Amino acid sequence: MTLPSWQDKKLGSRARAALWLLAEVGEGNIFTKAALREAFPDVSQIDRRIRELRGHGWVINTSREDPELKQEEQRFVSRGDDVWIPGKAKAPKHKNSLTATQRTKILHADNFVCRTCGVAAGDEYGDGLEQAQLNVARRKVIRPGGEVEYQFVTECKRCGAGSSGREVDEEAVLEMVEALSPIERQTLAGWMAADQRTLSPLDKLWGVIRTLPEDSRKAVAQAIDELND
Numbered sequence: 001m002t003l004p005s006w007q008d009k010k011l012g013s014r015a016r017a018a019l020w021l022l023a024e025v026g027e028g029n030i031f032t033k034a035a036l037r038e039a040f041p042d043v044s045q046i047d048r049r050i051r052e053l054r055g056h057g058w059v060i061n062t063s064r065e066d067p068e069l070k071q072e073e074q075r076f077v078s079r080g081d082d083v084w085i086p087g088k089a090k091a092p093k094h095k096n097s098l099t100a101t102q103r104t105k106i107l108h109a110d111n112f113v114c115r116t117c118g119v120a121a122g123d124e125y126g127d128g129l130e131q132a133q134l135n136v137a138r139r140k141v142i143r144p145g146g147e148v149e150y151q152f153v154t155e156c157k158r159c160g161a162g163s164s165g166r167e168v169d170e171e172a173v174l175e176m177v178e179a180l181s182p183i184e185r186q187t188l189a190g191w192m193a194a195d196q197r198t199l200s201p202l203d204k205l206w207g208v209i210r211t212l213p214e215d216s217r218k219a220v221a222q223a224i225d226e227l228n229d
Contacts, residue, residue, distance in 0.1 A: 004084055013040070014049040015084035018058065021050075021076045030075050048169065050074075054146020056081040056088070064144075098136060098152065106136050110154035111195055118196075119156050126211075133157040140167035144174065
C-alpha cells in the first residue's frame with residue numbers, strides 16, 4: 001500500500017511526522033531533533049507531535065529508554081496506528097462530567113486555591129473588583145513516553161477564561177527539573193512540600209510592575225536608573 005507523502009500539508013502535523021519517520025528515518029534508526037525541525041520548519045511544535053505518536057502505539061525511544069542514544073537523539077523503534085487515516089488519530093476518550101463528591105475531592109487536593117494564579121476561594125483579586133470563584137477545569141497532560149490523558153485541576157473563573165486547549169507536557173517539565181542545580185532542586189522540593197512559595201518584597205514589587213502600562217513601566221525604569229546613578 002502506497003503511503004501518503006509526509007510533505008502533503010493537507011495532512012495534520014502529527015500524521016506528517018509519522019509519515020516522515022517511515023519515509024526518511026525507518027524503523028530501528030536514529031534521528032535528531034535538529035533533523036526533525038529542519039524537515040518541518042513550518043510547524044512550531046513538531047517535537048510534541050512526535051511525542052503524541054506514542055499514545056497511538058508508536059515506539060520512539062529517547063536517551064532515557066536507550067542509554068546508547070545521545071541527549072539530542074531519538075530512535076524510531078516501531079510504528080503504531082496509521083494516524084493519517086481518518087478515525088485512527090482520535091484523541092483519547094475522557095469524562096466530561098464530575099459528581100459533587102469528585103469535584104470536592106479535587107478542590108481539597110488542590111488546597112482550595114487556583115493552581116494557575118494561587119488565589120483562594122472568596123479572596124479578592126489585587127484590583128479589588130471581585131472575589132475569586134473556583135471551578136474544576138480539565139487539563140490535557142502529555143505523560144513521559146507520549147501517553148495523553150486528561151486530568152482535573154482547580155482554576156479560578158478569571159484564569160479559566162480563554163484557557164480552552166491548555167495542556168501540560170510532563171516530560172518537558174521533568175527536563176527542566178533535571179537542568180536545575182542541586183540547590184535549586186532542593187529549594188523547589190521545599191516549595192512543593194509546602195505547596196506555596198513565599199514571595200520576597202522584590203518578587204511582589206516585580207509582580208506589580210509587570211501589570212503597569214507601557215508609559216508607567218518606562219517611568220519606573222527611568223526612576224530606577226536615576227537611583228542607581
